[in-house]
Amino acid sequence: MDQMTDWSPFTQRARDWFETLRTRICTAFEDIEREAGSDAAFSYTPWDRHTEDDSEGGGGVRAVMKGRVFEKVGVNVSTVHGTFAPQFAGTINGASADAPGFTATGISLVAHMANPHVPAVHMNTRFLTTSKAWFGGGADLNPPIPYAEDTEAFHAAFRAACAPFDPGWYERYAKWADEYFFIPHRGVSRGVGGIFYDHLECAAEAQWDRNFAFTRAVGEAFLEVFPRIVRRRMGAEWTPADKQTQLEWRGRYAEFNLVYDRGTLFGLKTGGNVDAILMSLPPEAVWS
């Protein structure tokens, strides 16, 4: 593949996967609500950003569920294309003021849980093209009240997802997550980490196949491990003090997403759907 590659069939394949994964995750989360005696279900809201001349286009579907176990969970899939604003283009891999065109498809998920003993979680994977083409993504676990057993299970799942592809990836991507999911002004991590990867470049078809397989493995790992952790903790008793801990922790989470998160910035700068972009914000937060 060279710079003349038509990426659209690849974008379509990635999109199909992200939408399939979304549906499987939503089903898995609704199953958990059933086990808790709730009939909560995701509601789906499509949005689009087409301009009349289709120079800016695409859209997505925002899925939100407010349940008994999942206080608020959002799963957004989107597939968009357009041109970056000149100043912003220079900050994006393979784009510039002279070559500002892009396509992006991805899935993004944030779950805020009712029970403070159940960790919140974030997962996002995406495929982007500019003059380059690459995958990126990650997942991190965000327990207001951490349990070593959960942290280990989460990391083990992603270590296993990385292993068949490159023995060095888990270590590198876990470190990247530790660096990325950090709140500098507080001097604290936002959670207990996971993995973060970006610019996993596709310069040849074999690389695309490998990187796409890895991105699918990340999604599968998430789908296997997170429901397991939820089921382990969802029955735990919690006190008002635990809830307060959770609400204060969510304040830190909102700070990270609004001040530092690149995905939030990317969305706001490219005219994405505000409700979809900010779906990551907690249902309720306090600042003391």
Next chain:
Amino acid sequence: MDQMTDWSPFTQRARDWFETLRTRICTAFEDIEREAGSDAAFSYTPWDRHTEDDSEGGGGVRAVMKGRVFEKVGVNVSTVHGTFAPQFAGTINGASADAPGFTATGISLVAHMANPHVPAVHMNTRFLTTSKAWFGGGADLNPPIPYAEDTEAFHAAFRAACAPFDPGWYERYAKWADEYFFIPHRGVSRGVGGIFYDHLECAAEAQWDRNFAFTRAVGEAFLEVFPRIVRRRMGAEWTPADKQTQLEWRGRYAEFNLVYDRGTLFGLKTGGNVDAILMSLPPEAVWS
């Protein structure tokens, strides 16, 4: 005055005013709590940012009250000096990587009210020196449930404060507030405005006197009008739906402060006290 002016006596005079104003405001707000049958009082927490060699120094006092009328109000005074980080220096009036030194003294106030019919409010005034010296500040009213009568009273107070100085200032500074206190990604104003001014430069002593007098007038106007508005609304009945409106509105307020507010950015970039900087965040917020 030229660039060799020793600004420290002027900084001291400005600081004395900001601290006096702080004390008068805190007393006025505690009086309101008494009228509501509460014995809430401000608690004062000093903080400092001195390095051992005093190249970075100063500090401030954070005053916070959690009362019956004032759900959470913070009033911070700070007087700091140091050098800007090279990349940040270029973004500040009169500073550069070659001349990164600065001093800053100011007062900053944010009040989040228990009753959704009582508007939240922000007020901040400050005096800064780099190779230049200037005043800046402003105040804006942030009602979850707006009343035209309150908006008019608030604007009238600042119009009157501006009038003796320059007949064009109110219009210019009110417009600046409308532009500044705006949430681009939502396409909405964060409140009903007020005034915003910056780079009110002091190149001669007569300008310093005038600009300092104006800054005092802004403080006096705030002290006169805001308690009056609070007393007008604090007895109003409110419903759970009103509270929900307020909590959702506070989510927008947190978004503005964390994504766009220059004062927040300035504080975080200059190693200010995080609790003082983020004291503006609401005690509780929701995102639907």
